[in-house]
Amino acid sequence: MADGFAEYVGQRHERLCRTAYLLTRDWATAEDLVQTALVKAWAVWRRIEADPDRYVYRILVNTHASWWRRRWRNEVPTDVLPEGPIEPDFETSVAERSALWVAVGDLPPRQRAALVLRYFDDLTPQQVADALGCSVGSVKKQLSRALARLRVDPALHDLKMEALQ
C-alpha cells in the first residue's frame, strides 16, 4: 500500500500543487492544501487506490472551500473586470492573459474551481461534478457563468482555428 501511495505522490504532487495554487494563489497555502489532501488520502488509501485522483481532487476543493470560508473577509470579490482593447484581438498577448488571470482571481471560489479543474486539469464535466460534489448540470452552469464573467467565448476557439488555417 505504502509503495503505491509513494509512487502516486511522486507522480502527482507537482501537478496537484499547481492546481492548488490556481485555487489559492499562494504557493505556501497550495502546498499545505495538497499536503492536507494527501494525508486524508493516505488514511483511506486502500479504498481509493484504484482511482485516487477522484478522491484527492474532491478533498482539495472541499478543503480549500472550508479554508476560504474561514478567511472570507480577506477576499473582496468585485464585479469590475479589467478592460482590454476595444477591438477583438485574436493574437493573445501576455498582457491580455495577465488581465484574464486577474479576472479569474475575482471569481467566486466555486466558479474558479470549476474552471481550473476543467481547463487546467482537463477533467470532464462529470469528473468536475464528482470533485465539486454536485451535478453535471450544476457544473455546466458554473462554467457558463464564469466564462461569461471573464468574457471567454467558447465559440472564439473555433473562429481562431479557422483564422489560422
Next chain:
Amino acid sequence: MTRYTEDDLRVAFTEHSARDHGRAPLVSEIRRRGARTRLRRRVTAGAALAGATAVVVTLTGATAAVGTLAGRVVPWLGDPTAGSTSHVLTAPGLPRTVTSPQGPLSLLVGQTYQAVGERVRVTFRPTSVYTGFAIKCADPKVWLLVRDARATWSNFGRCGVRGSGLDLQHNETSVTPDWLRTPQTLEIWVFPADTPITGSPSCTLADRREGRCDRPWDREAVPKMPERLAAELGPQQGSTWTVGIYDKAGS
C-alpha cells in the same frame, strides 16, 4: 473590450502555475499525519469530532491522580460506585455510565476546573484497553486541546456542545504497548474563546518555529506548542469545564 478564448484560459493557467522547483513532498510526514487521522477515526467510533475532543479514561482499583499546575479546581462531586474499590467521583453533566461497543463503561473520575490558559494533567492507570474520556465545557466556544503526555496524538478545536457519550475511546489497536502496565497521563489545555487562533491551517508570514502566523496563532501550531500560547495569555479564571474518565470496570 477583449474577448478571450478557452485556449487563452488554458495558457493563463499553465503560465501562472509554472515554477522552477517546489517543496518536495514529505511522504513520511504525510504517512505520520495520515496514521494519526486513521487513529482518530478508529477510536472515535461514531463520536462527533468536529473540532475538539473529549476523552474519558477509566481507572479501577487505583486512585487517579488528577492535577493542575495552577488552575482552580472545583470540588469533586459524586459518590463511589457499587462494586468498585476505586474512589468514584462524578462531576456535573457527566453520566455515571456510558454505552460503548464493548458494553457499559463506568465513570471513575470526574473533575471540574476553572483552569484556562494553563496545562491540566490527568494521570490514571487504565484497567482495560477501552478507556475513554469526555470533556464538557460551559462555554462551547473555548478552544480545547487534548493530547497524551507523550504527544503521540492530539485533538484541537472549539470545545463545542457535546452529547452525553464519550468523545474518544481507545481500543486494542490505538493504545500504547504499556497501556495497562504503567500510569497514563492526559494533558488538557483550555484557551479563551477570543484567543486569536486562525481558522486556516496555513497563513502567510508564518513562523512555524515560534508557532506564529503573522498575528493570529496558527491552528496547526498550537497542539505542538501550547506552552507558548499559554505563556502569552497567562493563566486565567475562565468558564468551567469538566473532564470525565471512563473504563471497563473489572477488566
